[in-house]
Amino acid sequence: MIRKVAVLGAGVMGAQIAAHLVNARVPVLLFDLAASEGPRNGIALAAIERLKKLKPAPFGTNDDAKYLVAANYDDDLDRLAGCDLVIEAIAERLDWKHGLYEKVAPFLSDTAIFASNTSGLSITALADGFASALKGRFCGVHFFNPPRYMHLVELIPTADTRADIVDALETFLTRALGKGVVRAKDTPNFIANRVGVFSILATITRAAQYGLGFDVVDDLTGSRLGRAKSATFRTADVVGLDTLAHVVKTMQDGLPDDPFAAAYATPALLRALVDNGALGQKSGAGFYRKIGRDIHVLDTAAGGAGAPGAYRAASGKADELVVRILKRPLPERLRLLRESTHPQARFLWAIFRDVFHYVAVHLEAIADGASDVDLALRWGFGWEQGPFEIWQAAGWTQLAGWIAEDIAAGHALSAVPLPRWVTEGPVAERGGVHDASGSYSPARGEFVARSTLPVYARQVFRAPLFGAAPAEDAASDPARYGRTVFENAGARIWTDDADGGDVLVISFRSKMNTIGPEVLEALRKGVELAEAGFDGLLVWQTTSLKAGVPGGPFSAGANLEAAMPLFMTKGAAGVEPFVADFQQTMLRIKYAQVPVVAAISGIALGGGCELALHVARRVAHFESYLGLVEIGVGLVPAGGGLKEAAIAAAETAARYDGKRLLDFLTPRFTAAATAKVSTSAHEARQMGYLQPSDRVVFNVYELLDAGRREVRALAAGDYRPPLPAVRIPVAGRSAIATIRSQLVNMRDGRFISEHDYRVASRIAEVICGGDVEPGTLVDEHWLLALERRAFVELLGTAKTQERIMSLLQGGKPARN
Incomplete structure (x- = not known):
């Protein structure tokens, strides 16, 4: 049981990790050096004040900063004895970390877990010099920036780390902090940064090869590919070009014999930008620069990287021909990209092929199985599908043949051939690395099932992997799971007989889960059915488990588009029956004879917020954003x-x-x-949209289970509606x-x-x-x-x- 945590290092990452622990109501000590002037804890105190000004906000509400306790290494090390977990998060210098470890080790409890938040240093090397008992309790725990919002945490054990320690930490990270945990092997930059930064380097190389501007590349490699909207170069600016260069240097230093070592060379332009102080968003200029209200992009033809004159208006877009190709089904899409002579299409095929090639060659070295790679890229870089998922969905055998042909023709970034497991044995026979039995592990030569730690029993639907279940299997599809009791165009009402069949669940089908006439009908029907023979009704949206980064929306509000035909034919007065219907449905929910519970994640705006206000109880994911926003549309x-x-x-x-x-x-x-919209579930409580009795859930994958438990608890307490x-x-x-x-x-x-x-x-x-x-x-x-x-x-x-x-x-x- 982790009751108290210490974070060593009040820099950007350490302070934000501490803030998110406070969000989760875990007591935290934030350590840093003793200040030479002023209060002894001045450095940590200043870091806490900076947290209040950061955007996006590290705290659920800035009032929570008072729960973060400042400490220093000279006066407060004895307080470490009361901490069950100690996370080191100082600068990426092996000698500095070793110096700190030597100082704090005598003060650690004999049962405390000790972890480093290093982004790429060897965990084994960091543990060098520890007593054997401490080695058994030491591991890497790599949060992604910003720690509150990024779902991924990489957990990196050494050969000496005790299995029970790793399991305990994974349980804590998953349950208390709401993270998606991936176990990585102790290799430079672990999984997500290793593959993600390689992808960025490959993109830079191919963009230069095909003469594409950075704005064009970002338009091609963002949401059109099912990746983060910030795409490639905007993401680099947000992360910080100095940080990117540091991660690249780690790969250079740690992987001199890698068959892709030549691809790890720091791009000359990146080096020039860093040398000129153009570090991205934090310095005001990088690949992009904001001039007034306009966004300008670096024009490499202009020279002077990072200088004001080297930028032009960012207006480059994907060619319409390529846009049409990207809308085709995945197998056809990759075939057309490969066959096209259009430079943008050739560029896209090249970066797909380079990443497929890379992850196949390095899977055995960096991860226990293919699922870890796919989930790491989805949760750490915002990809809707991981590289192995894309490959498998596009046709494993055919793509493997195309990749092998390109390697033989010298088109790839390395001449190393694909591993034999790609084209021979169980992967080739099953058409990919994921199936119902698990995901392929080259080290074991077999498909390995996902973790069965008890913490995952609360996740009715775990993060899905393409190929892990047949398309016809409804058991893993939230939109088809369970026994349908009622459905219409707006919503589906269902129950899970395997879980007792005592709670009805309603899930909307409308765009952004907006509330129109069909949804209102289904809500009333759900209350009626629940009163007739169930413990209660839970409003839970399948979109909380969306591909890529999970969470929301609960509901974007009333479906104004559905009301427009009434308005067009009968004027404003013609919409009044719809409004009255909405109001009466809310009253029906409020005064239902069984509890109606809302399981909220993401946005709950306008009518979605009003629905949440009328239910008996709310179970809200921490990242829930509630507000009555109708004034924006003049209502x-x-x-x-x-x-x-x-x-x-x-x-x-x-x-x-x-x-x-x-x-x-x-x-x-x-x-x-x-x-005003709440910035978290905690702020929603302050605003009155959530009540003190409403539960806040940190792992969105537990939201369905938590909601059903809440319905049952209210029913078991002989629930009565308010008068x-x-x-x-x-x-x-x-x-x-x-x-x-x-x-x-x-x-x-x-x-x-x-x-x-x-x-x-x-x-x-x-x-x-x-x-x-x-x-x-x-x-x-x-x-x-x-x-x-x-x-x-x-x-x-x-x-x-x-x-x-x-x-x-x-x-x-x-x-x-």
Whole structure:
């Protein structure tokens, strides 16, 4: 049991690892050198303050920084005795690390796990000089930057690391911190950086070979290939070109006899950029440079790498012919890329082939099996599929033949042939490295099943691997799993008979899980069915397990597109029945005779947030982003969100003197009027979208299991719905006037537009209960009627219609 952790080193990575441990409610000591001036813990304290300013935010809420305890190596080493896990995260210098280890080792508990967050140094070399007992408790634990958001953690044992220690650490990382753990062998840069950086180097080489600009390459190698939107060179800028150069140098130093050693040479342009201080995003210039509001890209023809004159407007795009090829099914796609004479197509085939070649040659050396490579690239670099998955999906045998032909023709980055296991034996017979029995391990010469540690029993659906299950196998497909009880175009209601069949689950089928008429019908049907013979209903979306990096969306809100036909034929008033239907469905959920629980991950915006507000309980992944954002499209929340805000404020005020209602309404009004979205589940709690009783889950793969457990727990406690809210005190017209006076100042100061003022005024009218005396008692239906009227009135305005059309056509509402 890991109850307390120490992090040694308050630099960028160490401080952010400590912050995420605090997010997970693990007590942390953050160590660094003793300051020569000021407070002795000044260096660590300054690092904690810097964490509050970082974007993306390391903390779920900056208030949590107070839980991070600063310490120093001179005064506080005796406090290490109370730590169950100690993570070293200082600079990548073997001699510095050894010096620190010698200093801290005498203070470690006899049972503490000791780990290094090195990104590529030898774990065995780091353990050199340890007593045998400490060697058995030492390993590598490589977080990816930023640690809060990156799902991957590589776990690297040595030959001396005890198996129970590795299992315990994997369990902690998976369960408490929500990470996807991959075990790597102790080789330079381990798995993800080894393959990912090779891919970047190959991309740089092939881009130069085919004369492609960096902006063109990024347009080709981002989302079009199922990879991170930042693609290749933008990713390098974000990571830091000095960091990239360091990882490349590690490969050069550690792999002199590698058959791909020539490909590890630091590109001259990368060296020039680093030498000129153009380190990427942190220095303001790298492969890209922001000039005003415009993004410019490095133009190698202009010379002077990193100098302002060496950049041009970033406008390069993939050719339409290549775009069409990339939309074809994968086997045809790779064939067309290989056969094409178009330089962009030839470039793409080359980088695919180079990575396939590389991972096949090095699989045995860097990983226990092919699954570790695929998951490492997905979780660490944002690929939707790993390299072996792509190869297998495109046709293993045919691609192996093409790769072998290119190697023989001298087109590859190395003359080393493909290993025999690629074309002979069980892999060739089964058509790839993944099947139902596991993933291929060259070291063992067999397919090896995935880990069976107890922590994975909570993952109903583990991260999928292409080929690991037949296409017709519904048992591994969340969209088809279990027994379907009801379905329509908007949602599927199902239950898992193997798990007792006592909980109904509803999963939406709409784009971004938006809520339209079919989803509303399914929600009402789900409540009806649950009341007739189940413990309760769980709202859980299969998109929480999306390919690549998991998580969300729960729901992007009401389906405005589905309401447009009503609007076009009957005007704004024609949409009122849809709004009323939405409201009544929310009430049906709130007052259901069995518990309805929402399992939330990713965005829960607008109507999605309102759905979450009406359920009996919420189970939220830490990375959950809730908010009432309707003002962005010129509307008010009309699914009961403002009604619930008014009720919550009244209940809170009643616990005090009952006279400060406006004080408790104001934060909720502000959140809706500014479309504020929580940056984490912890902040959602502060904003009132989650309650203290709602559970926060860190591993998104456990969300379904946690949700079903919550339904069962409520049912076992003889759940009863709340009594209808029939006497709600509202703030009335005086509070509306107070809020409007502040809005006038914002409008006249040009902080908000005239239409923003109009919409925000309507939000104030609803949340304050309308034009009534302060303290007037109303019921839920009164507040819902105010929501509906405001919604329909605003929908009839030209400005709101402009915003909605802009959203539907271009993905963003107009700012008018």
